[in-house]
Each structure stands twice: as C-alpha cells, then as structure tokens.
Amino acid sequence: xxxxxxxxxxxxxxVSLSFEGPPVLDHVSFTVNEGESCVIFGTAGSGKTxxxxxxxxxxxxxxxxxxxxGQDITDMREEELFDVRSRIGMLFQEGALFDxxxxxxxxxxxxxxxxxxxSTPDEARRRVEEVLRFVELEHTLEKFPSELSGGMRRRVGxxxxxxxxxxxxxxxxxxxxxxxxxxxxxxxxxIKQRDVSNVTSLMVTHRYQDGRLVAxxxxxxxxxxxxxxPNGTGPGTRTRFMVLKExxxxxxxxxxxLEASTDPYISRFVARRA
Amino acid sequence: xxxxxxxxxxxxxxFYLLFGAALKNVFRRPHYADDIFIQMDIIGVGSLPxxxxxxxxxxxxxxxxxARALSQYGQVGRTGMVVSIAVVRELGxxxxxxxxxxxxxxGMASELGSMKVTEQIDAMRALGTDPIQKLVTPRMIATCTVxxxxxxxxxFVGIFGGFIIAYYLLNxxxxxxxxxxxxxxxxxxxxxxxxxxxxxxxxVSLVGCYYGLRTTGGTQGVGRSxxxxxxxxxxxxxxxxxxxxxxxxxxxxx
Ligand SMILES: Nc1ncnc2c1ncn2[C@@H]1O[C@H](COP(=O)(O)OP(=O)(O)OP(=O)(O)O)[C@@H](O)[C@H]1O
Ligand SMILES: [Mg+2]
Numbered sequence: 067x068x069x070x071x072x073x074x075x076x077x078x079x080x081v082s083l084s085f086e087g088p089p090v091l092d093h094v095s096f097t098v099n100e101g102e103s104c105v106i107f108g109t110a111g112s113g114k115t116x117x118x119x120x121x122x123x124x125x126x127x128x129x130x131x132x133x134x135x136g137q138d139i140t141d142m143r144e145e146e147l148f149d150v151r152s153r154i155g156m157l158f159q160e161g162a163l164f165d166x167x168x169x170x171x172x173x174x175x176x177x178x179x180x181x182x183x184x185s186t187p188d189e190a191r192r193r194v195e196e197v198l199r200f201v202e203l204e205h206t207l208e209k210f211p212s213e214l215s216g217g218m219r220r221r222v223g224x225x226x227x228x229x230x231x232x233x234x235x236x237x238x239x240x241x242x243x244x245x246x247x248x249x250x251x252x253x254x255x256x257i258k259q260r261d262v263s264n265v266t267s268l269m270v271t272h273r274y275q276d277g278r279l280v281a282x283x284x285x286x287x288x289x290x291x292x293x294x295x296p297n298g299t300g301p302g303t304r305t306r307f308m309v310l311k312e313x314x315x316x317x318x319x320x321x322x323x324l325e326a327s328t329d330p331y332i333s334r335f336v337a338r339r340a
Numbered sequence: 341x342x343x344x345x346x347x348x349x350x351x352x353x354x355f356y357l358l359f360g361a362a363l364k365n366v367f368r369r370p371h372y373a374d375d376i377f378i379q380m381d382i383i384g385v386g387s388l389p390x391x392x393x394x395x396x397x398x399x400x401x402x403x404x405x406x407a408r409a410l411s412q413y414g415q416v417g418r419t420g421m422v423v424s425i426a427v428v429r430e431l432g433x434x435x436x437x438x439x440x441x442x443x444x445x446x447g448m449a450s451e452l453g454s455m456k457v458t459e460q461i462d463a464m465r466a467l468g469t470d471p472i473q474k475l476v477t478p479r480m481i482a483t484c485t486v487x488x489x490x491x492x493x494x495x496f497v498g499i500f501g502g503f504i505i506a507y508y509l510l511n512x513x514x515x516x517x518x519x520x521x522x523x524x525x526x527x528x529x530x531x532x533x534x535x536x537x538x539x540x541x542x543x544v545s546l547v548g549c550y551y552g553l554r555t556t557g558g559t560q561g562v563g564r565s566x567x568x569x570x571x572x573x574x575x576x577x578x579x580x581x582x583x584x585x586x587x588x589x590x591x592x593x594x
Contacts, residue, residue, distance in 0.1 A: 124462050148468050162463035164455075180468035226467075 075100050075234050075266045081130035090116045092313040104268045105277040107335040108310035114270040118236045123147040152180040155227035155235040161219040163211040170207040173226045197225045201255050217248035237269040253279045261285035274335045281305035281321045358550050365477040372478050379482035383444050390439050395494030398431050399501030407510050420521035423502035428533040432495040434581050437540035441573040445548035449569035452552025453562040476549040483545035491537040532588040540577050547573040
C-alpha cells in the first residue's frame with residue numbers, strides 16, 4: 067500500500083473542449099498527486115475556469131478522459147457525479163455565494179445538501195461556526211453576502227468550499243480583483259487550510275506572488291501565522307506549477323524550472339515577482 | 341437553410357428536455373417544500389392585487405360594451421350571461437395568465453439569469469443539488485397550484501364588476517343579473533375555465549425558468565432573457581388558449 071500515499075487525485079488525459087470557435091482546452095494532460103499543491107497561471111481567457119469546471123464535471127470534455135480519485139468521471143451522469151463532487155471543494159471566481167441566503171446558510175449548504183454528507187442541523191451549525199472562525203469571519207453568521215466586502219466574500223467562499231472537509235480543493239482566482247494586502251490574507255488562509263488538513267489543492271491565479279507564497283511558506287501552528295520554508299521540504303507538501311496559454315498547457319514543473327524558463331509568455335508571470 | 345432552422349429546433353428540444361426533467365422531479369426526492377411555499381407566496385399573494393384589478397375592470401368593460409350591443413335587440417337583461425361566459429371561458433384565464441407572466445415569468449428569468457451569470461447555478465451543482473429540482477420544479481408546482489386559484493378569483497371579481505355596471509348603470513336587478521350569469525355556465529365552461537390556467541401555468545413557469553437558465557453574457561444577458569421570457573410566455577398563452585378553445589368547442593358540439 068506504499069503507492070497509495072502518492073496516488074493521483076486528479077488526472078486529465080488529453081482533454082479537449084470547445085464551445086463555438088477555437089478550442090478552449092487543447093489536448094490538456096496533467097496529473098495532480100495526493101498532497102500536492104498545484105498552481106496554474108494563465109492570462110485572462112486562457113481557459114483556467116473552464117479547466118476547473120471540467121475537473122468538477124460541470125463541463126463535459128469533447129474528447130479525452132478526466133479521472134478524480136481514480137474514478138473516470140468523463141461519462142458519468144449528473145446523479146453519479148454528486149458523489150464525486152461531495153469530495154471536492156470549489157471556490158468560484160466571484161465567490162458564487164447564494165445571495166438569497168445568509169452567510170450561515172451559505173456555508174451550511176454543502177453540509178445539508180451533499181447526499182453523502184448528511185449532517186444534522188446541529189452538526190452543521192457547529193461546523194459552520196468552526197469553519198468561519200478558521201477564515202476569521204465568525205461574526206458574520208446572520209449577514210447576507212451583499213453586506214460583505216469583496217475580500218470577506220472570498221473568504222466565505224473558501225469556508226463553504228472546505229466545510230465538508232474535502233480531500234481536494236479547487237481555488238479559482240482567489241485573489242483576483244483584491245488589493246495586495248487582502249490578497250495575501252486570502253493566500254494565507256489557503257496555505258493554512260492546506261497545512262492543517264493536508265489536502266490536495268489546485269489554485270488558479272494571475273499573480274506570481276500567490277504561487278510563490280504557496281510554494282515557499284508554511285502555516286505555523288505555534289504563531290498562527292506563516293513562516294518561510296523552502297519548496298519541497300515541508301512534510302507531505304509539494305508545489306507544482308503549470309502555465310496555460312490559449313487552452314494549451316505550455317509549462318509543467320517546479321518553481322526552479324519555472325523561474326529558469328526563457329519563454330516570453332511563461333516568464334511574464336515570473337517577472338511580476340515583487 | 342438548414343443552419344437557419346437548427347437553432348429554433350434545438351431550442352424547442354431543450355425546452356422540452358427541461359419540461360421533462362422538471363416533471364420527473366415532481367415524483368422524485370428530495371422535495372424542497374419550503375421553496376414551493378415561498379414561490380406560492382410570491383406568485384399567488386403577490387399577484388392578487390393586480391389580478392383582482394384586471395378581473396374587475398374586464399368584467400365591467402365587458403358589461404358596458406355588451407349592454408350597448410344587446411340593447412339593439414332589446415336583450416340588456418342578458419348582460420350577466422354574456423359577461424359570465426366571456427370571463428369564465430376566456431378573459432379570466434388569459435388575462436390572469438398574462439398578468440402572472442408579466443410579473444413572474446420575468447421575475448423567474450431575471451432571478452435565475454442572475455444566478456446563472458454569477459455562477460450560482462454551477463455552485464449549486466457543485467454543492468450537491470440539481471438546479472432543476474431546487475429551482476424549476478418548485479416554481480412549476482407553485483404556479484400550477486396558484487394560477488387556477490387566481491383565475492377563480494379573477495372570474496368572480498370579473499362577474500362582480502359586470503354586476504356593478506349592470507346594477508348602477510343598466511338598472512338591472514341583482515336577481516336578473518346573477519341568475520342569468522349563473523344559468524349561462526355549463527360544465528364545459530367551468531372545465532375549460534379551470535384547465536386553461538393549469539396549462540398556462542406550465543408555460544408561465546417553464547418559459548421563465550428556461551430563459552433564466554440559458555442566460556449568458558452578464559447583466560445585459562439577464563435583461564435580454566427577462567424580455568424574451570415575457571414575450572414568449574405571452575405568445576404561448578395565446579397559442580394554447582386557441583387550441584384548447586378549439587378542443588372544447590368540438591366537445592360541446594358533437
Ligand atoms: N459557457 C461558455 N460558453 C462559451 N464560451 C465560453 C464559456 N465559458 C468560457 N468560454 C470561453 O472560454 C475561454 C476561456 O474562458 P475561462 O473562463 O476559462 O477563462 P479564464 O482563464 O478563467 O479567464 P479569467 O482569468 O478572466 O477568469 C474564453 O475565451 C471564454 O470566452
Ligand atoms: Mg476565470
């Protein structure tokens with residue numbers, strides 16, 4: 067059972083997808099193993115959101131296979147997919163909080179509605195408080211999403227994504243449209259979540275800064291903050307980088323390889339480092 | 341030429357798929373009873389004032405118009421009969437459905453459309469609920485329950501509106517008016533008067549939900565879906581009432 071610790075959690079095999087016009091995903095293949103953090107860079111419209119939605123089975127590829135936790139989800143019917151999705155958390159790009167529900171109801175939504183979870187209302191309430199404390203928003207239970215700031219909404223989105231303790235979490239542009247300080251607190255929450263629960267994660271972003279934080283920092287339970295740790299030395303965490311360009315994966319590798327790349331498109335993301 | 345036809349055919353097919361899925365969910369768990377009651381409140385209680393207002397004036401205007409025509413034959417006493425037949429068979433169901441389409445088809449299209457463009461529909465699927473089960477089926481059940489009830493209210497208020505005109509302006513006695521209004525109605529009239537709103541309810545709710553769920557293109561797209569929903573729902577109401585009337589006139593004269 068030794069391989070099981072490094073078993074693939076998410077696999078794309080030659081996945082292509084197009085709406086009308088040119089392909090949005092063009093023969094994309096990659097594997098994310100258990101415990102890895104994967105950071106995906108790409109310009110606007112390069113297909114990052116589509117890639118994450120395909121991983122969740124919200125969009126169907128035209129060709130190729132998608133496997134999650136070793137299960138082939140490519141041809142699954144919607145009802146079968148619910149079981150797989152209950153083990154994946156997703157932060158949508160704009161948060162996608164239900165604006166007719168309070169923050170508490172939003173975060174409780176997966177706990178009460180995922181068929182394989184079956185929380186009682188009491189359990190759900192306790193978990194909601196716990197997870198909102200985790201993102202430091204425990205005082206907003208009764209508020210509606212429209213009453214929160216952009217950064218707060220993003221953190222509620224994270225809380226909702228991780229409420230069911232999924233072993234795989236997908237973050238779609240968690241820092242887009244936020245000021246650098248708020249963006250860093252969001253990434254800190256993501257790193258904390260990774261190191262506390264040891265989950266596999268995929269993060270899409272425009273900012274190289276975010277990827278560097280994820281690769282170089284770890285959550286320090288003693289201080290409750292982040293502390294530097296060189297890539298790959300932390301227990302069980304490894305950060306991989308990928309770059310998407312117009313639907314094609316043009317780079318896959320480690321931080322060192324990314325920083326050494328001379329490709330003008332790829333180095334655009336690295337050059338932004340502060 | 342074929343490409344030109346492909347789009348509408350595809351849309352009709354998608355609409356029927358939504359219809360089928362929404363119907364199938366009626367018999368499948370989980371049922372979202374809370375959502376059904378909330379929608380009944382929004383559609384039923386919310387539309388009551390406008391439905392009463394339209395019903396009243398429809399009946400009153402019918403009485404005014406018909407009395408003039410009937411007086412040429414010396415038959416003003418039959419105003420009640422004409423008003424009740426026109427209102428129960430046709431005007432009550434159609435005008436009520438049009439009002440509800442204007443209020444609620446548009447409301448559903450814009451609500452579901454905003455949810456679509458802000459990825460809330462995707463989030464719903466990601467978090468373990470079927471958007472058709474959670475959003476469309478409750479709206480359909482609520483509309484099918486409430487629209488016939490609203491129509492009955494509109495019918496009564498309409499006949500009452502006719503009575504106000506008949507009593508105050510045409511100098512008919514209450515007995516004259518009400519007995520002729522009551523006697524005019526046959527089972528056939530009542531049956532089509534109740535079946536029509538039930539059928540319209542599917543059009544009103546499903547068209548609203550359909551255009552909402554296929555919204556693309558941001559807030560502008562939401563506006564477009566809303567307008568389209570009202571237009572298509574209204575046109576469908578006229579088509580349906582034409583065919584239903586045809587069927588019922590066939591039944592009445594074997
Ligand atoms: N539902 C859809 N219908 C048609 N085209 C779509 C749809 N969703 C995405 N696209 C197209 O796919 C391409 C990739 O979109 P995607 O949302 O994945 O970009 P992105 O990399 O997430 O960009 P951003 O950084 O701005 O979020 C775009 O050209 C977009 O127009
Ligand atoms: Mg995106």
